[in-house]
Amino acid sequence: MNGIILSAIFGVLMMFSSILTSNKATIRSLAIVLCALLLAGNIAEQSGWVLFHVNTSGMLHFSSYGLLFNSIAYFVTLLYFLLSARDIESVGINAAEYFALLFFILAGVAIVSSYDNLLMLFLGIEIISIPLYILTGSDKRNLKSNEAALKYFLMGSFSTGIMLMGITLMYGAKGTFALSGLTETVNPGRNAWYISGLLLLLISMAFKVSAAPFHFWTPDVYDGAPTVFTAFMATMVKAAVFIGFIRLFDTAFPASGQNWKLVLSVITAATLFIGNVTAIFQQSVKRMLAYSSIAQAGFMLFALYSYNDLSKEGLILYSLGYSLATVGIFAVLIRMKDYTFEGFNGLARTQPVLAATTTIFLLSLAGIPLTLGFFSKYYMLAAAVKNGGNLWLVFFAILCAVISVYYYFRVIQAMYFKTGQAEMEPVNAGFRWTLVGMAALVILLGIFPNLVLQYLYF
Numbered sequence: 001m002n003g004i005i006l007s008a009i010f011g012v013l014m015m016f017s018s019i020l021t022s023n024k025a026t027i028r029s030l031a032i033v034l035c036a037l038l039l040a041g042n043i044a045e046q047s048g049w050v051l052f053h054v055n056t057s058g059m060l061h062f063s064s065y066g067l068l069f070n071s072i073a074y075f076v077t078l079l080y081f082l083l084s085a086r087d088i089e090s091v092g093i094n095a096a097e098y099f100a101l102l103f104f105i106l107a108g109v110a111i112v113s114s115y116d117n118l119l120m121l122f123l124g125i126e127i128i129s130i131p132l133y134i135l136t137g138s139d140k141r142n143l144k145s146n147e148a149a150l151k152y153f154l155m156g157s158f159s160t161g162i163m164l165m166g167i168t169l170m171y172g173a174k175g176t177f178a179l180s181g182l183t184e185t186v187n188p189g190r191n192a193w194y195i196s197g198l199l200l201l202l203i204s205m206a207f208k209v210s211a212a213p214f215h216f217w218t219p220d221v222y223d224g225a226p227t228v229f230t231a232f233m234a235t236m237v238k239a240a241v242f243i244g245f246i247r248l249f250d251t252a253f254p255a256s257g258q259n260w261k262l263v264l265s266v267i268t269a270a271t272l273f274i275g276n277v278t279a280i281f282q283q284s285v286k287r288m289l290a291y292s293s294i295a296q297a298g299f300m301l302f303a304l305y306s307y308n309d310l311s312k313e314g315l316i317l318y319s320l321g322y323s324l325a326t327v328g329i330f331a332v333l334i335r336m337k338d339y340t341f342e343g344f345n346g347l348a349r350t351q352p353v354l355a356a357t358t359t360i361f362l363l364s365l366a367g368i369p370l371t372l373g374f375f376s377k378y379y380m381l382a383a384a385v386k387n388g389g390n391l392w393l394v395f396f397a398i399l400c401a402v403i404s405v406y407y408y409f410r411v412i413q414a415m416y417f418k419t420g421q422a423e424m425e426p427v428n429a430g431f432r433w434t435l436v437g438m439a440a441l442v443i444l445l446g447i448f449p450n451l452v453l454q455y456l457y458f
Contacts, residue, residue, distance in 0.1 A: 001062060002041040003070045003110035005052045010034040011103035018096035028085040031099040035081055038106065039074040042067060046455065058178060059117045066113035068316060068455050069243050073109050073236045076323040077102070080232060082434050083331040087228040091138050098138065101131035102232065109236060112244040118167045118177040121244055125163070125208065128237055129156050136225040136233075148224025155217045159207040166200030169193045170252070179251045195256050201248065202263070208241045211301060212270035215294045219278075222290035230286070231330030234293045239319035242300050246315060249307045264305045265393050272298035272400040279407045286339045288407055289329065292365065295404060296322055299380050299397065306383035313453050314379025320452060321372035321442065325361040328438050331431075332358050337423040341410055345420025353432045354424075355415045360439040362408040364446070367401050371446040377401060379449075 013034065017027055041051060046067045081088075089095040108127030115121045133156065137149025167177070173194035174182055203214065210218040222230045253260055275295030282288040296318075303315040332354050336343050348355035364373030377397075384394050415422075445451060 001050060001052050001054055001056075001060070002045040003038065003067075003074070004060075004107055004114075005054075006038050006041045007103050007107040007110060010038060011100045011107065014096050014100035014103055018094070024089045024095050027096045027099065028081075028089060031085060031102075032078070032081045034103070035074065035078045038103075039071065039078055042070045042074055042110075046071065056116075058180075059120050060111070060114045061116040062114050064456055065312065065316075066243065068452075069113050069239075069319060070110050071455075072316070072320050072323070072452075073106065073113075073240065076236055076320070076327060077106060077232075079324070079434065079438060080235075080327050080331075083327065083431060084228050084231065084334065087334050091226045091228065092140065094138075098135065101135055105131050105232075105237065109240040112240050115244065115247065116179050118170065118179070121248075122160075122163060122167060124244065125241070126160065128240065129160070129208075132229075132233055132237065135229040136221060138229065139226045142224075142226075144224035145226060148221045151217055151224075152221045155207070159204045159214075162200050162207075163204035166197040166202075166204060169197030169200065171197075173197065179247070182252045183254075191256075195258060198253060198256055201252075202260075205241060205245050205248075206267060209238055209245070209297050209300070210294050211267050211297050212274045212294070215271065215274065215297075218294055219287055219290045222293070223284070223287050227286060227330060227334045230290075231327050231334075234289070234330075235323035235326045236319075238293065238297065239300075239315075239323060242297075242303065242315060242319070246303055246307070246312065249304050261305060261390065264301065265390055268298055268301040268305055269393060269396055271295070271301060272397055276400045276403045276407075280403070282407070283341065284339050285333060285336075285341060285344070285411060289326070289333075292404070292407070293326070295400065296365070298400070299377055302380035302384050302397070305393070306380075306387045308383055308386060310379055310386055311383035313456065314376060314383055316456065317372065317379055317445075317449055317452065318376040321364055321376045321445070324438050324442055325364040325373060328361045328435055329358060329365075331435065332424075335425040335427060337425070341414050342418075342420065344411055344414040344422055345418040347415040347422040347424075350422055351424065351427070353436065354427070357435040357439040358415065359412050360442055362411055364442050366405045366408045368405075369446075370443060372442045372449070374446055375449045 014031060017030055088098050105128050108124045111120055111124030115124055133149055133153045136152050137145055139145040171177055173190040207214040222234060272295055275291050275298055279288050279291035282291060300318055303311040364371035367373045367377040381394050381397060
């Protein structure tokens, strides 16, 4: 509850801060301080210090799993602010409003990680989505940004309608929105309603995480949105929807009495294949990362396909590892004057620290050992093996991971083995040290993943 209320209050404070001051440095510093306080408030709740005692009437349930994910989300957002707050300011004149919208998104993330009622799931998803529509079109002078915002809004509206229709059918079959009530026996005559509702909910959530074949909006929206907001959209937002997704697979889907593994295996395989193969042919690093995010969603789908203790732990690791690496890469990409692969030519000679940290982040995304990305993928695949059956999907995922090495290493090759003069905006020492700290964390947790997982049982 600390996270939901504090993030909402801090969002309102950021909105009114623009009235009190027009100094962007002050607004930026305020956002960083408030995000640090938000993280501290959530850690306090993990330790049993609840600042706000609210009777939610069973609408919300705050578990150690959800609270740990919230801490990860707030921690990554804090790093995101430290690296990219100046870039957020440069998008337009409404810097305070941009930060406010990001805090409101974090409120939605906290709701999605702790909902115990389908209506709260809907509210959480919408609180996340609506600010994203605005942030996607925040660069009003850029036609690509306007087009991306319109496309995202229209597609998001359709998926929301599908979600509501699914929830309606599930309510008609069970007579309740509560997750605990969904486990009760359904009227045999209404079982088709319940299964249809689950299928619509699956389609809607697959759209939100850009799983194939509902991924078609992702490349254009990620490419058209201001790069600084693409970094946030592709990381914590995607991971939060997966956390909401996995809560459904804890109660709602088993209650249907159907085996959803065939449907999930097809969606997972298609997502892995389309994301990885299409990323190979991209000439823009930003667009390659958009397709890469689709492929990463394919691995995260293993948490739903397997759904056991290993997969739940793996999803936490994946959320952290993927978010750290992606935020770090985008922070460097924002400062590049050329987003193509050729734009990275010779970066190791001009900016050796940035090239080294970017290399570590790319290795993590590719799942190379001694990085957090390796253990994230290992936990997902180990969870599938533990469940048994359909081992072809595990081998297919390994093959797709090998394919991903090609397009990630294209960037590394350009930085270290190709001649050129990579042009980028000046960076300060604070930016470099933050990247170094993130890269060190990726390696440290790649060796000792239990440093994070121990808090699941805290």
